[in-house]
Amino acid sequence: MTDWLRVAERETTTEHAGEFEPIARGPLFAMIALLPLGALAACCLVWRKVAHSLASARPGTR
């Protein structure tokens, strides 16, 4: 079972409903919390692209 299918099943149970509720504690809280997440997402995106181009540059992968 893929990771996100597991998340889907969790998201459709009453026990875990709270884990999928919006967090609305004001714009300042959201911005402070999103800053490191955004930076991490940007790093992950760059890493994915680098890994992808390295993999496609390897001989025999084209």
Next chain:
Amino acid sequence: MSRPEPQFDIFIIGSGPSGTHAALEAVVSGRKVALLDVGYTDNRFASLVPYRSFSEIRKTDPNQHVYFLGDDPAECLRRQSKGGAHLTPARQHMIRDMDTLFPLESDSFAPLQSSGLGGLGISWGANCFALESFELERIGIPPAEISPYYRAAAEEVGMSGRVDDCLAPLIANLDHRAIQPPIPVDTNAETILRQYGKHEKCHIERGFYMGQSLLAMISQPTAAHASAGRQANPQFDMDFWADLGKSVYRPRYSVEKLKTYPNFTHLTGRLAMSLAEDNGAVNVRSREIGANRLETFTARKVLLAAGAINSGKLALASFRDPSARLPILCNRNHWMAGINLAMLGRPARDQRHSLSQLTVLMRTASGERDYVLAQIYSYRSLLWFRLLQDIPLPPRLGLLFLRLIATAFTCVNIHFSDRPSADRWIQLSDENILKASCTFTRQEEELLRQEERRLVGFLAGLRCLPLGITKPAHGASIHYAGTLPYTQEERPFTTDLNGKLRGTSHVYVADGSTWQFLPAKGLTLTLMANARRVAAEAVRDLAR
């Protein structure tokens, strides 16, 4: 010896928005009307959905996984990757057996073809547009004739929206008295609209019109709607999962209504194969799907309303010309995910409907007069796990990110118009398999990029910042047209302005196949109105 009388006066192929409205127009004439379709239905999931709001259901219903994920979640999600997230389990019968009933070979075109009762109207987003006169003329529909049919279609579907905003002058061909009061927009859309309103005049001068979406959604049921069991939208945010209170229009409601007429016959479970004219009548060859048996029906007039792709295929199969290539039009559509900064970290009202909240029409900067359309949605009830795949973070952190932007998360569905091109066609092979190719020139791609950049810049100016744009396979917009176009020239595989198919005396085309142009604005209301116009002409033709 005299020939037997044809079985039906008017024979309609297809139960989508065009077919049902053509049938409604024809049946009131008292003539014998038949409607043939594959007509799959599935009430298993919708009947499980409680009459409660999405947020309440999430907290209280232990059976929610059944209608949110279906019997087989992996298969359900595979189908959604083909048809979009809005193709929820209750709506997936729309494309059941699609690949076997409507085989199509193409590496550049991935359309959806419906086998369900109500056709592609099963998952219609309910956005309504009455086209402007220049658009109708470009399509080939006489603007002077369409207004009464627009009104009849609007009254049947039950429309709600504003008639006093900057979009109202753009729907002048529709009598505004047919529009019910609007259902309020949600908190997210409210803030975007407020931001637009601060400089509305300036935006309009630059060619950007924004207002509340006009929807085929009831806010004040008329007596006719109430007698059909249709109610005002309960604003439960469950519109993607079930048709609660039958508030959002689906063509199957019209089929239920048609069945109350004694002169109406529903020939369901059948796939039309070809047509042949014979001595003042038309023979319709079809296959009964369950019994796998071939049948032939006879009718005085036949109306093709099987959708642009399938009506085109029927014409190709009937004239048996494997060298013929028919044009195909399809709106290109992109999805933009964005964050509305005005809503970041702020709570939103639970009470809302799930469909398009706002409509943006952007006048194109170059070429002839045209628009790019953007429909703004607040992604709330379609569940988060789908988006997790696209976020470059581990699932736990991705979920945290989504929860933080939940009330500010905005989805924009962008549509572009389409015109006939030698690079976009369908063709029927000797083996009866449809082949298609849809490619775009570098110049077309560049124009589209430029228009999209302008639109994204406009939205950013309203503090709606783009996170990313996804470009689904061509065909995902589910808007198809143009295979048997209207034209004054006598050419095969075209129709005259009344919808009569050239080379025939009794076959009319009542769906989008006849359109020479596909505007960016949603086509469905115009399909219904035009199908009524063509059906009225076929009825008049019977009396001649």
